[in-house]
Amino acid sequence: MSKLGSIGARLHRGEISYDFIGKRKIWYGVSILITITAILGLAVRGLNMSIDFQGGAVFTTPTNMSVSIAQAESYAKDASGHEAVVQKLGNGSLRIQVAGLDTAQSDKVKQNLAKDLKLDPEKLAADLVGPSWGQQIADKAWEGLVIFMVLVVIYLAIAFEWRMAVAALVALIHDITITTGIYALVGFEVSPGTIIGLLTILGYSLYDTVVVFDSLKEQTKDITKQTRFTYSEIANRSINGTLVRSINTTVVALLPVAGLLFIGGGFLGAGDLNDISLSLFVGLAAGAYSSIFIATPLVADLKEREPAMKALTKRVMAKRAQAASEDGRATDGGDAEDAAPAVVGPRNQPSSRGRGRGRQAGKRR
Amino acid sequence: MAAERRPGAERPEREYEKVAAPKKGRSSSAQGKPGRSLALILIAIVALTGGMFASGHTTPRLGIDLAGGTSITLTAVNQPGQPNAINKTNMDTAVDIMNRRVNGLGVSETEVQTQGDRNIIVNIPRGTNSKEAQQQVGTTAKLYFRPVLQREPQGATGHPTPSSSSGKSGSPSPGATGSPSPSASTGSGKQKATGSDTPSASATAQGRAVTDGLKKTSPTPSATGSASPTATSPSPSPSGSTGSSDLQARYASLDCTKPSAQNSAGQGAKPGEPTVACGKDGKIWSKFLLGPVSVDGQDVKKAQAVFDTQGASGWQVQMTFDSKGAKKFADITGQLAQKTSPQNEFAIVLDDQVVSHPFVQTAISGGQAEISGSFNQQDAQSLANMLSYGALPLSFKESSVTTVTAALGGQQLHAGLLAGAIGLALVIIYLVFYYRGLSLIAVASLMVSAILTYVIMSLLGPAIHFALNLPAVCGAIVAIGITADSFIVYFERIRDEIREGRSLRPAVERAWPRARRTVLVSDFVSFLAAAVLFIVTVGKVQGFAFTLGLTTLLDVVVVFLFTKPLMTLLARRKFFANGSKWSGLDPKSLGVNPPLRRTRRPAGPTAGPADPKEA
Numbered sequence: 001m002s003k004l005g006s007i008g009a010r011l012h013r014g015e016i017s018y019d020f021i022g023k024r025k026i027w028y029g030v031s032i033l034i035t036i037t038a039i040l041g042l043a044v045r046g047l048n049m050s051i052d053f054q055g056g057a058v059f060t061t062p063t064n065m066s067v068s069i070a071q072a073e074s075y076a077k078d079a080s081g082h083e084a085v086v087q088k089l090g091n092g093s094l095r096i097q098v099a100g101l102d103t104a105q106s107d108k109v110k111q112n113l114a115k116d117l118k119l120d121p122e123k124l125a126a127d128l129v130g131p132s133w134g135q136q137i138a139d140k141a142w143e144g145l146v147i148f149m150v151l152v153v154i155y156l157a158i159a160f161e162w163r164m165a166v167a168a169l170v171a172l173i174h175d176i177t178i179t180t181g182i183y184a185l186v187g188f189e190v191s192p193g194t195i196i197g198l199l200t201i202l203g204y205s206l207y208d209t210v211v212v213f214d215s216l217k218e219q220t221k222d223i224t225k226q227t228r229f230t231y232s233e234i235a236n237r238s239i240n241g242t243l244v245r246s247i248n249t250t251v252v253a254l255l256p257v258a259g260l261l262f263i264g265g266g267f268l269g270a271g272d273l274n275d276i277s278l279s280l281f282v283g284l285a286a287g288a289y290s291s292i293f294i295a296t297p298l299v300a301d302l303k304e305r306e307p308a309m310k311a312l313t314k315r316v317m318a319k320r321a322q323a324a325s326e327d328g329r330a331t332d333g334g335d336a337e338d339a340a341p342a343v344v345g346p347r348n349q350p351s352s353r354g355r356g357r358g359r360q361a362g363k364r365r
Numbered sequence: 366m367a368a369e370r371r372p373g374a375e376r377p378e379r380e381y382e383k384v385a386a387p388k389k390g391r392s393s394s395a396q397g398k399p400g401r402s403l404a405l406i407l408i409a410i411v412a413l414t415g416g417m418f419a420s421g422h423t424t425p426r427l428g429i430d431l432a433g434g435t436s437i438t439l440t441a442v443n444q445p446g447q448p449n450a451i452n453k454t455n456m457d458t459a460v461d462i463m464n465r466r467v468n469g470l471g472v473s474e475t476e477v478q479t480q481g482d483r484n485i486i487v488n489i490p491r492g493t494n495s496k497e498a499q500q501q502v503g504t505t506a507k508l509y510f511r512p513v514l515q516r517e518p519q520g521a522t523g524h525p526t527p528s529s530s531s532g533k534s535g536s537p538s539p540g541a542t543g544s545p546s547p548s549a550s551t552g553s554g555k556q557k558a559t560g561s562d563t564p565s566a567s568a569t570a571q572g573r574a575v576t577d578g579l580k581k582t583s584p585t586p587s588a589t590g591s592a593s594p595t596a597t598s599p600s601p602s603p604s605g606s607t608g609s610s611d612l613q614a615r616y617a618s619l620d621c622t623k624p625s626a627q628n629s630a631g632q633g634a635k636p637g638e639p640t641v642a643c644g645k646d647g648k649i650w651s652k653f654l655l656g657p658v659s660v661d662g663q664d665v666k667k668a669q670a671v672f673d674t675q676g677a678s679g680w681q682v683q684m685t686f687d688s689k690g691a692k693k694f695a696d697i698t699g700q701l702a703q704k705t706s707p708q709n710e711f712a713i714v715l716d717d718q719v720v721s722h723p724f725v726q727t728a729i730s731g732g733q734a735e736i737s738g739s740f741n742q743q744d745a746q747s748l749a750n751m752l753s754y755g756a757l758p759l760s761f762k763e764s765s766v767t768t769v770t771a772a773l774g775g776q777q778l779h780a781g782l783l784a785g786a787i788g789l790a791l792v793i794i795y796l797v798f799y800y801r802g803l804s805l806i807a808v809a810s811l812m813v814s815a816i817l818t819y820v821i822m823s824l825l826g827p828a829i830h831f832a833l834n835l836p837a838v839c840g841a842i843v844a845i846g847i848t849a850d851s852f853i854v855y856f857e858r859i860r861d862e863i864r865e866g867r868s869l870r871p872a873v874e875r876a877w878p879r880a881r882r883t884v885l886v887s888d889f890v891s892f893l894a895a896a897v898l899f900i901v902t903v904g905k906v907q908g909f910a911f912t913l914g915l916t917t918l919l920d921v922v923v924v925f926l927f928t929k930p931l932m933t934l935l936a937r938r939k940f941f942a943n944g945s946k947w948s949g950l951d952p953k954s955l956g957v958n959p960p961l962r963r964t965r966r967p968a969g970p971t972a973g974p975a976d977p978k979e980a
Contacts, residue, residue, distance in 0.1 A: 052765075060770075060773055062770065062772050062773075063772070063776075093773070107766075110768075123770050123772070124768075124770070125768055125769050125770045125773040126766070126767070126768040127765070127766075127767045127768070128763075128765060128766040128767070128768075129764070129765040129766075130440075130762065130763055130764045130765060132440070132764065133438065133440075133764035133765045136440065136484075136764065137902070137906065140481065140901055140902045140906070141902055141906065143901050143902075144897050144898050144900075144901035144902050144906075147897050147901060148893065148894055148897040148898075151893055151897065152890060152893060152894075155889070155890070155893065159886060192906065193836070195906065196836055196839070196906050196909045199894070199898055199902075199906065199910075200840075200843060200894070200909070200913065202894045203890060203891040203893075203894030203895065203913070204846075204847075204891070206887075206890045206891075206894070207847070207850070207887045207890055207891050210883075210886050210887045210890050211854065211883055211887055214882065214883045214886055214887075215883075218879070241861075242857075244857060245853055245854060245857040248799065248850075248853045248857070249846075249850045249853055249854075251795060252792055252795060252796070252845075252846050252849045252850060252853065253843075253846030253847070253850065254846075255788060255791035255792050255795060255846070256784075256785075256787075256788025256789070256791065256792060256842045256843060256845045256846055257788070257842075257843065257846070258788075258791070259784050259785075259786075259787035259788035259790075259791055259842070260784045260788060260839060260842055260843075262784070262787065263780050263781075263783050263784035263787065264780065264784065273777075273780060273781065273784060273835060273839060276836065276839045276909070277784075277839070280843065
């Protein structure tokens, strides 16, 4: 089987693991750094808003145009009185953007341009946008974003607990900040398509986070009944245990998006496909990163502040100190390794184990 | 999970059996009868596919950006002094009127719908005069009352007969006025007038009689096709100047059966002058020669459809005029009541088209009037809406106009499909590479998902006017990842169970409840995102959100009814159960580590072999 399979097995057993929680400070640092860069980028460079936000027109010619870019530019300028940006697309058609037009003017420009380019106006595809349309889409998107966040926090707080909801929210904001930051820094154009992509990240970023949380919740169910592991350690196990799945999920999610990006960017050159897939691509990568490096460690951090968890950590530490002083019987350590993410040690907690088992069996049905 | 798994793993297998045994009984649907679920989903697929072919919509309806055409987004703007005018009722009314206008261009495919709380999307397929359509939707509605000078139905399939206008059924019938109409029906079923002498009782089939003296409709005894005006030649219109000869000529040559004429006929008419116009009664077009405007639509204070519980007139439309309108209306009805049909009628002209032409029996003063006839609720409502148009407080501005040529639409469709195919292929390659035999299940599930998505999209076209646009294609492609992820969650759980030392069949069953929960929770979040986006947002975002939500739902269906049962069935096959090297479930390559087990259980290495006894 593939190597990843056996790595998965070793991760599963805890033979190898990366200490995500222990090194969280580093990753927090990295994230804060990225976030600051992103915010700086946003503040200094700003976003390169597409024509949809300024009002204007995008004309797309048929594929086999003999007109050169420069020619088309001057035609467009003549027709509109505004500067025009002309791109040649992968399939040979020209994309002519003229900013600052309102829809009424755009119509006239279209007719003139078609005449200059010796085209039937009906063959010239046009996207005429009023100045407030993009803003309206963006406003609505913000509204949706806020509503979604509120709902999701409520849902996660009910399905899991408020700490996880908070952590998921932080991770989500983190992803969106990073994505917009990258857009600002690289100067990608922000169009309504970009916003679609960005909004999808919401679902996806959380999707990933939720899977890790789900495993974490399961593993920490009876955490106070044992003294072998602290919450952070179990959280770390959860991340490592679901790591293979997280990687697979991200790969599988990115592959179709990569296909979109390839086709959208390479074939069409521009447009919705490209915009959506680009922001998805950036956002998905950020989402996978944040659910592993930010969300779960954050939950662990929050959780460790709970009195119950503090007490548990103390007990665990005390027990370990004791074990160490008794020359650490290897069996215990070995058991821990062997039992992988297990929490309830049967030998330690025979009675509670029996109870827990009954309940779980019931739940499973 | 570990808390659950651990005891099972730690304990002798006997105990695990005890726990597992009752489970089998209860969750039989998931576990005991995988065939049933599979049959269910297969039946569903066959039924849906059958439905798709039966309905004749074998491909999803394509949006403007894929099929070509023009899409106009109009945003409502508050007019000064009416800050709260943008509400659902007004928006619906506006959609109604725009629908009438654009479809008046002779394109029935045009689609007008609200989006969000203040946008109206007008989608005009290619091949239509998009420019004209664009002009049509942009202007503000005008509603006038004009006296009818002459009227003549047209387009009665080859009947050169006089026929009544008015009436869906096209059956002319004299109202209580007893106008001498030959009740030649124009091809559609006759509806005999329940003629009664009481002024208020409506008589005509569709006859919208205006009670209180108003009765709508009556037959026109004019021979169609004759170039000459009818015998009842234009009489002096109430306000002076009669139709000039020029206008007469226009009237004579007007052919309201032509879509182009229907809208242009009355265009540009000045309120103070007579004009010609077309109007539709049911399926039949009539041409009209109309006098100058006698009452402006603005003067209608309100109009509503009410059901007359007392009389026998059924649905009727009640109008209330403001003081200015009341006076004018009293004047005109006073004049009209003296005349004979059709000159006792007034036409309600909306956007230069006659929407109704009730006749008048007596002068109506007091500013209250009812139009009655054999309306059904819808007709009454729509007429009431139209009467209200004159006072419509909304104006619209064009937010975006997208014209996509057929060629560009084709390219985008092609690109979208290609991207989808590439994405799907990459995912399948990855799954095959990583999951080997298991990928069979994943790929089959993806296929089932794809088929269901396609069929449902095709069916939703006619059902709810769903149109597949480019963002929707994107949504579907992105959903490949979400769908595949559900399998990954499940497969990884199964592998975890196998690593715990279980044999395949118990592993499959034990992994399911946990995977199920994860899938449900994460799909819920994904669906929530899609739902919020769909409800809140506007424009292209909506199409995207719709497919994303749809595919997320389908994902749950497929995982529950297809993937899991298939997994259960396949777990019984030797190829998988014995952990063949290519099955993707080979305990060895999954890293089941016997020596470690041995330290806990003397029978350690037989962990795998030990399991089958319980399977």
